[in-house]
Amino acid sequence: MTPRRIAAIVLRQFYLMRGSPSRVLPLFVWVVIDIVLWGFITKYLTSITGSGFHFVPALLGAALLWDFLTRVMQGVTMAFFEDVWSRNFLNVFASPISVPEYLSGLIVSSICTSSLGLIMMLLVATLAFGLSFLSYGTALAAFLLVLFLTGIALGILGTAIVLRLGPAAEWFVWPIPAVLSPFVGVFYPLSTLPKWMQVVSRALPPSYVFEGMRAVVAGQGASASLLAIGFALAVLAILLACLFFVYVYRYAVRTGLIARYSAETVS
């Protein structure tokens, strides 16, 4: 792997963002809206229940963590879509850049953009609604790591789907987090779900994060072994997503799809 080629993909994203408010604002605006919305919901719930349950770290924290995963995924897919939108596939894939270098470039771009979103979310949640991330303790690092890895895996999966099915398939990619969220129990314990959904949940790394987060809020502490399972599943998800991307890329080269990408299909 050549770091300079990875840096080229990141630099491209930087150039595009530097001159484009329409790319920069979404990094902040949607996360702020989400945090404000969930901030007021938690305030309201706290005021009407009076049960002593900690809604702020349980609900607002969950919303923030889920938004973080979504931003990581979108960081990868957005960087890929720039090549789709500017019809740049031939220039990129006919160059010496390898698939691992290209994907690494998308991932580093996502680290930069999702970090900005995370900082903004933390600022708003802390300053406006009193969410203290210190209350999660050291488990927070594990939560963020597992969600980050899962977001990367979903991002690579999304790019592979669009590479295979064409530009219009980006509409399959945007709702992926929304489709997963009922299964991973962002706002409720997994025991709430029917058995078949719980089976699916156990295969999804974020489930372990949100169960761990609720355990911390309940004062029990997150289970290190469950978080380790979440981490292992997230690493596995990245490997599978990369393998899927490589499979789709090879299919696209074999069938000539990359050279005729605007046609969306070679059949």
Add this chain to the structure above:
Amino acid sequence: MGAAVRDSLLSACLFTIDRLTTPHSNSPVLSVSDLCKSYGETVAVDRISFEVDANEIVGLLGPNGAGKTTTINMVLGVVEPTSGSIRIRSVDVFQQRSRALSCTNFAAVYAPLPGNLTVEQNLRIFGMIYAVSDLSARIEELLRQFDLVRFRHTKCGVLSSGEQTRVSLAKAMLNRPQLLLLDEPTASLDPATARDVRRCIREFVAAGTGGVLWTSHNMNEVEEVCDRVLFLSRGKILLEGDPKTLPREHGKANLEELFITIAREPLTLELT
């Protein structure tokens, strides 16, 4: 161990490393062997073989749908052949893709650079991808060479088609490629600029060790620029030779007449 033995061992090691890492300089720049590409029942390229040598410009000619662009896309590694092999400086494109393509570059009318980046930004990004050393100086050189200095901070999307073609050519020259693939490089250029581009490509070939594979539908241009031409029809190479003598050899007045004959009646030439 004596110093002489140590030095000779070191030299042998360095020679071996050099042979392993540097493409052979005396091999053809491009070697295509028994290349086939089929899309289902449709045969786009049918067992073609040819070479491009250093300091040579080879014209790949043929009517629309003859298989020229498919061939170029296979050389660029974006379409996998059904069978056959492609070697750039002895390096197999599909086994060592990055290494083969690092000494290759291309410009094509259907592959403009991203319109939402400026000329300089595009050149910098692709310069990094092609690992160009002393990149800033190389960009300045190319901006001057292709008369793009005044467009340095202009987004490519607002340039005229001719200016965009010049940017694509500048990008294609970034890494001083051993193999340069040009798919109709002068298609959208005015005659004066087209002449400058042809001169520039000829100078590039004369100055270095690179070879060029060039497609064009402008037969006067092909006759002026190319050292050798390959006529492709229905995926097969029908004719090969010097563009200046080939028409007479086949009883035609000029290259354009020969082209039209191949486009309309390829079988008559297959029999000759």
